[in-house]
Amino acid sequence: xxxxxxxxxxxxxxxxxxxxxxxxxxxxxxxxxxxxxxxxxxxxxxxxxxxxxxxxxxxxxxxxxxxxxxxxxxxxxxxxxxxxxxxxxxxxxxxxxxxxxxxx
Numbered sequence: 001x002x003x004x005x006x007x008x009x010x011x012x013x014x015x016x017x018x019x020x021x022x023x024x025x026x027x028x029x030x031x032x033x034x035x036x037x038x039x040x041x042x043x044x045x046x047x048x049x050x051x052x053x054x055x056x057x058x059x060x061x062x063x064x065x066x067x068x069x070x071x072x073x074x075x076x077x078x079x080x081x082x083x084x085x086x087x088x089x090x091x092x093x094x095x096x097x098x099x100x101x102x103x104x
Contacts, residue, residue: 022046026054027076027084030064035073 017025022044029043041051055074058064063080067073076084 022050023054023058024084024087026051026058027063027080027087030074031076031081031084035067035075037072037074040074 025044026040026046029040032043034040034043037051037055040055041048044051046054055064058080059066061079062077063083064074065077067075
């Protein structure tokens with residue numbers, strides 16, 4: 001979804017997300033071109049405190065890199081892109097209804 005030139009993740013359900021889901025939301029937002037920390041925070045619907053910890057963790061795991069000079073910007077590494085691709089593939093498989101809930 002795009003609002004006034006900014007990419008925003010749709011809030012599909014009003015439920016508490018796991019830390020893993022939040023991390024992948026942050027990766028997804030960065031993959032869509034949102035690269036500044038404040039914009040990442042708003043687009044991924046996280047608090048500043050939570051986002052700071054997530055960015056540190058993603059940097060440590062080499063899933064993102066910090067680019068730019070004075071203003072921090074973030075980009076996915078190849079490792080981050082591959083992990084996000086696999087996560088989205090798993091999500092799609094889990095969301096397929098075929099064979100679940102009695103539908104065949």
